[in-house]
Structures are given as structure tokens and as C-alpha cells.
Amino acid sequence: MNILILGSGGREHSLAWAIKQNPKCDRLIVAPGNAGIAQIADCADLNILDGDVVANFVAENTIDFVIIGPEGPLAAGVADRLRRTGTLVFGPSQAAAQLEASKSFTKAICDAAAAPTALYARFTEAAPARAYVQAQGAPIVIKADGLAAGKGVTVAMTLDEALAALDHMFDGSFGPAGTAVVIEEFMEGEEASFFVLCDGKTILPVGTAQDHKRAFDGDQGPNTGGMGAYSPAPVMTDEVTQKALREIIQPTMDEMARRGTPFQGVLFCGLMIENGQPRLVEYNVRFGDPECQVLMMRLGGQVLDLLQACAEQRLHEVSVNWADDHALTIVMAANGYPGDYAKGSVIGGLDAQLEDSFHMVFHAGTKRADGQYQANGGRVLNITARGATLAEAHEQAYAMAQGIDWPGGFYRSDIGWRAL
Numbered sequence: 001m002n003i004l005i006l007g008s009g010g011r012e013h014s015l016a017w018a019i020k021q022n023p024k025c026d027r028l029i030v031a032p033g034n035a036g037i038a039q040i041a042d043c044a045d046l047n048i049l050d051g052d053v054v055a056n057f058v059a060e061n062t063i064d065f066v067i068i069g070p071e072g073p074l075a076a077g078v079a080d081r082l083r084r085t086g087t088l089v090f091g092p093s094q095a096a097a098q099l100e101a102s103k104s105f106t107k108a109i110c111d112a113a114a115a116p117t118a119l120y121a122r123f124t125e126a127a128p129a130r131a132y133v134q135a136q137g138a139p140i141v142i143k144a145d146g147l148a149a150g151k152g153v154t155v156a157m158t159l160d161e162a163l164a165a166l167d168h169m170f171d172g173s174f175g176p177a178g179t180a181v182v183i184e185e186f187m188e189g190e191e192a193s194f195f196v197l198c199d200g201k202t203i204l205p206v207g208t209a210q211d212h213k214r215a216f217d218g219d220q221g222p223n224t225g226g227m228g229a230y231s232p233a234p235v236m237t238d239e240v241t242q243k244a245l246r247e248i249i250q251p252t253m254d255e256m257a258r259r260g261t262p263f264q265g266v267l268f269c270g271l272m273i274e275n276g277q278p279r280l281v282e283y284n285v286r287f288g289d290p291e292c293q294v295l296m297m298r299l300g301g302q303v304l305d306l307l308q309a310c311a312e313q314r315l316h317e318v319s320v321n322w323a324d325d326h327a328l329t330i331v332m333a334a335n336g337y338p339g340d341y342a343k344g345s346v347i348g349g350l351d352a353q354l355e356d357s358f359h360m361v362f363h364a365g366t367k368r369a370d371g372q373y374q375a376n377g378g379r380v381l382n383i384t385a386r387g388a389t390l391a392e393a394h395e396q397a398y399a400m401a402q403g404i405d406w407p408g409g410f411y412r413s414d415i416g417w418r419a420l
Helices: 010-020 051-060 071-075 078-084 103-113 126-136 159-170 238-258 291-299 302-311 390-402
Strands: 002-007 027-032 065-068 088-090 120-123 140-144 153-156 181-185 190-199 203-211 214-216 220-223 228-231 264-274 277-284 326-334 359-363 366-369 372-375 379-387
Touching: 002 010, 002 051, 010 027, 010 291, 010 302, 010 359, 010 379, 051 078, 065 078, 065 302, 071 078, 078 088, 088 302, 103 120, 103 181, 103 238, 103 277, 120 126, 126 140, 126 159, 126 181, 140 159, 153 159, 153 220, 159 181, 190 238, 190 291, 190 302, 203 238, 203 291, 203 302, 228 291, 228 390, 238 264, 238 277, 264 302, 291 302, 291 326, 291 359, 291 379, 326 390, 359 390, 379 390
Parallel strands: 002 027, 002 065, 065 088
Antiparallel strands: 120 181, 140 153, 140 181, 190 203, 190 264, 203 228, 214 220, 228 326, 264 277, 326 379, 359 379, 366 372
């Protein structure tokens, strides 16, 4: 098969790494890719938000299968454009991608499906939103309704923090994503990520993980797109998993189908679990980043078979072959992230890293210039290791991180602390 992956981050590097291991993969192209991806695949400089551009590229390069990594192209309807030309594509329709693109859409789906989630209210003006927050008190959760690259959520522990978050959203900091705001009750418990493939009819669980959203050790500092992750998530017991499937995911899929917008792709279910009861925090319509990295590390080449079966609506024919192992990834980010950060700092020590099925450095935001690797984003590297136990994966990943010479970056030293 000739395969095209859309995206340029650590998620797409890990997808490419896993898919490349499958003998069905003949040619692999990633658009636009990054310096790490370029080591294992061809990279193409495409505007992946433009469905016509992508469709033309697919035709010119005789692509058999397109895998859409990030949420942007899905929300822009690229999957729909490709399907109209008969291209096999992994990723939901624009209508189904509303499960991520609009927080209020997801809340309405949960209401219709009776899926347990946080109580909420939606506002398009600052004054009533501020009045609502003052009436509810803190802690409380403030979310930009639209796509904000994982940064549009504030878990406010004080009233001042909540009001400041509202001001920040309504002053245009998140562009169109912040023109409406969803305010939710603060849910107690332990958060976990649950990933399922859906082909419009069949649901296939493909793994659990937990990530670390706060920038600094001890879960301190601002929310980020994720500073590390590990898989599996201990809190996702068989009982919790079955409850999530029965009470949240299946009713959601049924409601989407009832509306004429069946979901086909990967559904990332962010769950809050308290006393064995899961409630939905949010849905994403693509693999999480950095959760994808630990899932791909554990799944390997079978991922291509699973994604293809999903795209061809024959998930009922396949199953996941899990090894009894663990994986952990550490995000190395540019100093200043998630605020302002500089690009172009040189990263040393990458060529000396051992890379195999148990150790991988996935590139998230890098470029190659003047014979050197340079930082080209906020989250830059994902140091990922797999082991028989989480402690072993943790030890291996941190040993790898110590071998990277990058004064311009930082990372948390406590990834996996909750499970360990």
C-alpha cells in the first residue's frame, strides 16, 4: 500500500513508526512531517487543511490509504473531500468531528444520550458568564467552545483565576474558538484517556493511557497540550472500562448514528473516574498527543491492520493483540512553553540515542538545518520507552532523556508518578 499520513507532530511520527513496521506498507509519505519523520518516510510540504490540495496529491501519487492525524483537517472536512473521490481514509466526517470541534455540541450529544458528564452552561458574552461563575464559585472549569490546540481549558481553583480565564477567552486570545465559552462543574477523581476505534457500527477498544497536562512537576503550572503519558492506565479497570463503553461511548455512537452522522475513526474519551464511576470530560476525534506515542509503542505494526479495518467498516473482523507491557513518554518542551518560546535552538545527542522497539525518540517540533537538529515548536521531543513494568519503562525513558543535550528545553521529572 501507498500510505499518506497528514500531520507534523509526535503523534504522526509514532503513527509512521508503527505503520512502517507492517509489511503491507510499501511507500509512506507524511505531510508536512518533521525532521524525525524524514528519517523513516518521505515528507511533503502540503496545506493539509485544504481538501482539494490533499485530494490532488493523493491522485498524483497513487495513494491507497490516507490517515489523518490532527483535528484541524478533520474539522475542515478533508476526510469528506477524500471520500467523495473514493479514497480510503481514516478519520471522521466534518459533521462527526464536531465531537471535538465544539464543546457545546458534545454536551448536547451527552444530554440526548444520557451519558454522565459535568453540569455545564454556555455563554457568548462575558457579563453573563462572569455572573454565572460568581454564582457557582470555585473550583470551576472554563473551556473555549472551539478548537484551541489543547490550550483552551482552565481548571480554575479560585474565583479570580476563573474570571481571568473568562477575560482571556473573550478578549480574542483564542480567536474564533473563544467566541463562545462552556463553563463546567469541577469533577473530582482521577482522569484517564480511553481510546476506541469506531467504524459506524462496531466499537473496538484499542488502549488506555494517562497524561500530564500541567507544565511542571507535582502537577503545577499552566495547562499544556500534554507533558508526558503512560499506558496502560491502572484506574481503567475492566469494570470501569465496561461502564464507560456501556454508559458513555455506545450511547454517544448510537446518538451520532441517529442524527445521520455516524462516527468513523478513533474516539479519544477523556474520563474522570471517582469511586469506580466514569464521567466524560471531553471527546477528541483523533489519537491524543502524547498518548498516541505510548499506544503505538505497545501496538506496533498491527496498527495499520486496525486502522484499515476501521476505514473499511469491518472492525468486527479484527482484534487487538496486546503484549502484557507498559510504555511511558516524556515530553521535552522549549523553555517558556506553553507561553512564548524561542525557535531554532540546537539539540544535541539525538544521533547517539538507541532506537528500537523498546526505545524511541519521537520528534514533535523539530527541523534539520546546517546539519543539526533544531527546535521548531513548543513541544519538541517525546522520549519514549517500553518495559515489562511501568517502573522499567520509566527508568529507561529518563535514562534516554539524560542523554539529550538541549539547554533550550525542559521536561518534567515525575511522569507516571500517580501509578508508580
